[in-house]
Amino acid sequence: MTPPPADHARPDPMPVTPKGRNTRESLLKAGEAVAERDGLGSLSVAAVATQAGVAKGTFYVYFADRNAFVDALHQRFYEQVADVVSTVTAGLEPGREFLVAAIDAYLDVCLANRAVKAFTFEARARGALTDTMADRVDHLMRLAEPSVRALGMTPTWINTRLIMAITSEAALIELEAGHEIPAARDTVRSLLDASR
Incomplete structure (x- = not known):
C-alpha cells in the first residue's frame, strides 16, 4: 500500500x-x-x-496541529452535508428532482454552518485545501454525476463541476446575506431546466 x-x-x-x-x-x-x-x-x-x-x-x-483541526472541521461539515443529502434524496432516481433536493439540502447545511463554510471558501481561495478536503468535494461531485448524466448534460464531468461551482456561488450569496435567497436557488434550478 x-x-x-x-x-x-x-x-x-x-x-x-x-x-x-x-x-x-x-x-x-x-x-x-x-x-x-x-x-x-x-x-x-x-x-x-x-x-x-x-x-x-x-x-x-x-x-496533531492546526491543519488537522481545520481538516476535522471540514470533515464534520461534509459529514453533515452527506447525512442531509442522503436523507432528502432517499428513494429518488438520478435526475432533476434528485439534484434540486441535494442542492437545497447543501445550501441549507451551509447556512446552518456559516462559519465552517465561510472558512472553506477562504481556504479554497488561498489554495489551502488539503488533499482530504479536495477528496470530500470530489465525492459530492461523483454523487451528482449520475443525475447530470440523466439530464443529458454533456460532457457530464464539466457540467457537474459547473453546477457545483454555481451552487457554491449561491451558498456564498446566502452566506453574505445571512439567510436563504430564493432567487439564487431559483437561478440554479433554471440552469438545470435549460438542459430539457
Missing part, C-alpha cells in the same frame, strides 16, 4: 470516553466561533483553546 502524500491530513483518532468526545466537540465548536468571528487567518490553536476554556496543551491531545 502506498503511503499518503506528506500534505495528506490523517484524521486524529476519535476519543473513546464520553468526556474526551465532549472536549473534542467543545474544541470544534470553539473553532467555529473563532472562524465566524475572526476568519480563517485568526484560527490559531491559542484562540481555539481560549474560546473553549481549556489549556493550549489540551488542544494537542485531540488534534
Whole structure:
C-alpha cells in the first residue's frame, strides 16, 4: 500500500470516553466561533483553546496541529452535508428532482454552518485545501454525476463541476446575506431546466 502524500491530513483518532468526545466537540465548536468571528487567518490553536476554556496543551491531545483541526472541521461539515443529502434524496432516481433536493439540502447545511463554510471558501481561495478536503468535494461531485448524466448534460464531468461551482456561488450569496435567497436557488434550478 502506498503511503499518503506528506500534505495528506490523517484524521486524529476519535476519543473513546464520553468526556474526551465532549472536549473534542467543545474544541470544534470553539473553532467555529473563532472562524465566524475572526476568519480563517485568526484560527490559531491559542484562540481555539481560549474560546473553549481549556489549556493550549489540551488542544494537542485531540488534534496533531492546526491543519488537522481545520481538516476535522471540514470533515464534520461534509459529514453533515452527506447525512442531509442522503436523507432528502432517499428513494429518488438520478435526475432533476434528485439534484434540486441535494442542492437545497447543501445550501441549507451551509447556512446552518456559516462559519465552517465561510472558512472553506477562504481556504479554497488561498489554495489551502488539503488533499482530504479536495477528496470530500470530489465525492459530492461523483454523487451528482449520475443525475447530470440523466439530464443529458454533456460532457457530464464539466457540467457537474459547473453546477457545483454555481451552487457554491449561491451558498456564498446566502452566506453574505445571512439567510436563504430564493432567487439564487431559483437561478440554479433554471440552469438545470435549460438542459430539457
